[in-house]
Amino acid sequence: MTTATGPQVPGRPAATPRRGRPGYDREGVLQVAVQLFIEQGYDATSVSDLAARLGLSKSALYHHFSSKEELLGLALDDALGALEKALQDTLASGGTPTERLTLLIRDAVGVLIDRLPAVTLLLRVRGNTPVELAAMERRRRFDQQVTALVRQAQDAGEIRTDVDAAVATRLMFGMLNSVVEWYRPDGPAPQGVLAEDIVTVILQGVGTRNGERA
Amino acid sequence: MTTATGPQVPGRPAATPRRGRPGYDREGVLQVAVQLFIEQGYDATSVSDLAARLGLSKSALYHHFSSKEELLGLALDDALGALEKALQDTLASGGTPTERLTLLIRDAVGVLIDRLPAVTLLLRVRGNTPVELAAMERRRRFDQQVTALVRQAQDAGEIRTDVDAAVATRLMFGMLNSVVEWYRPDGPAPQGVLAEDIVTVILQGVGTRNGERA
Numbered sequence: 001m002t003t004a005t006g007p008q009v010p011g012r013p014a015a016t017p018r019r020g021r022p023g024y025d026r027e028g029v030l031q032v033a034v035q036l037f038i039e040q041g042y043d044a045t046s047v048s049d050l051a052a053r054l055g056l057s058k059s060a061l062y063h064h065f066s067s068k069e070e071l072l073g074l075a076l077d078d079a080l081g082a083l084e085k086a087l088q089d090t091l092a093s094g095g096t097p098t099e100r101l102t103l104l105i106r107d108a109v110g111v112l113i114d115r116l117p118a119v120t121l122l123l124r125v126r127g128n129t130p131v132e133l134a135a136m137e138r139r140r141r142f143d144q145q146v147t148a149l150v151r152q153a154q155d156a157g158e159i160r161t162d163v164d165a166a167v168a169t170r171l172m173f174g175m176l177n178s179v180v181e182w183y184r185p186d187g188p189a190p191q192g193v194l195a196e197d198i199v200t201v202i203l204q205g206v207g208t209r210n211g212e213r214a
Numbered sequence: 215m216t217t218a219t220g221p222q223v224p225g226r227p228a229a230t231p232r233r234g235r236p237g238y239d240r241e242g243v244l245q246v247a248v249q250l251f252i253e254q255g256y257d258a259t260s261v262s263d264l265a266a267r268l269g270l271s272k273s274a275l276y277h278h279f280s281s282k283e284e285l286l287g288l289a290l291d292d293a294l295g296a297l298e299k300a301l302q303d304t305l306a307s308g309g310t311p312t313e314r315l316t317l318l319i320r321d322a323v324g325v326l327i328d329r330l331p332a333v334t335l336l337l338r339v340r341g342n343t344p345v346e347l348a349a350m351e352r353r354r355r356f357d358q359q360v361t362a363l364v365r366q367a368q369d370a371g372e373i374r375t376d377v378d379a380a381v382a383t384r385l386m387f388g389m390l391n392s393v394v395e396w397y398r399p400d401g402p403a404p405q406g407v408l409a410e411d412i413v414t415v416i417l418q419g420v421g422t423r424n425g426e427r428a
Contacts (some may be wrong), residue, residue, distance in 0.1 A: 044258035159420050164402045165412045171389050178388020188378045197377045203421030206373045
């Protein structure tokens with residue numbers, strides 16, 4: 001656990017607090033808010049909790065942001081925007097459906113790891129507020145587009161058709177999204193290796209002999 | 215959303231409230247508590263919230279349970295106990311390591327679906343209380359035993375060795391655990407089909423032609 005008060009931000013040097021001048025810019029406040037939402041849950045975190053963690057008064061905090069929902073919205077938009085961009089780049093790229101799917105898996109792992117806190121928050125969204133409902137709707141559209149790509153790969157005879165495309169999509173992203181729960185930069189699989197491991201396991205399964213990786 | 219007060223339990227007929235006699239037994243209280251913890255988050259749910267949802271006084275609730283942590287502990291023990299039993303049955307069964315792994319995947323899908331609310335809660339545990347820390351420790355031991363089984367299958371030359379056994383275990387259970395987020399009894403894959411789909415995708419991947427299922 002990190003300290004409950006003061007401007008100590010996990011994983012980065014402490015900002016120097018100056019009298020009358022908060023030690024945070026908007027981006028810094030957002031980072032601390034996301035961390036706190038992950039630790040305590042968004043619903044359970046009040047603006048007072050966040051002000052206490054930052055060592056700011058509530059009014060100083062409101063100088064940066066109008067509400068905790070605005071902070072949540074920015075974090076979710078950051079995660080969703082990056083995932084949507086990866087998908088659009090993938091769909092615009094040439095190649096077979098399976099090549100595009102492979103590219104998407106690799107890029108999505110990159111987004112998850114680069115934006116671990118924001119994506120963690122996105123995956124925990126439960127739809128208790130309009131901001132969360134809007135994010136869930138964007139996730140649904142994303143899933144539908146990936147499912148359409150999986151179906152194209154099936155129709156092209158490139159991948160198995162005995163698993164429903166929507167189920168295959170959910171299983172793939174279930175595996176992929178689990179990364180936010182257990183990824184550690186110093187863990188057994190660094191980022192590049194992990195992305196290839198996930199491509200390999202999704203496309204070839206674990207029950208196969210080592211062979212050419214996709 | 216279910217009604218915020220009264221003894222309506224989602225998915226089961228309402229108990230008949232009788233004057234001076236709460237309409238819930240311990241099991242009924244536990245079910246409603248788990249549902250509320252999932253909706254609001256455990257940390258954000260107070261004993262007063264739970265009493266309101268049940269339409270009971272706090273003292274009537276304390277007649278059944280000493281604390282909300284006791285309720286959480288019972289739900290987590292239910293989920294963990296079932297997963298541990300599936301693992302012990304698997305390890306005690308004959309067969310090759312891969313046959314045992316297949317059995318475990320199938321049984322674990324069954325546990326997830328049969329105990330969806332309790333397993334959902336287990337997967338959201340963040341370690342903010344001693345009960346949660348104890349559950350996380352049991353999950354760690356479970357993961358270690360599964361990783362050992364994956365390593366046996368690798369050593370036996372049955373499954374690929376170019377993905378680290380601990381990473382493969384996490385990816386498999388990432389896929390498997392995602393079921394709690396999206397499984398619906400009336401969805402595209404009913405329980406038995408889903409278990410086979412997951413066995414197929416984990417062992418053979420999606421990028422293969424249809425063939426013999428494991």
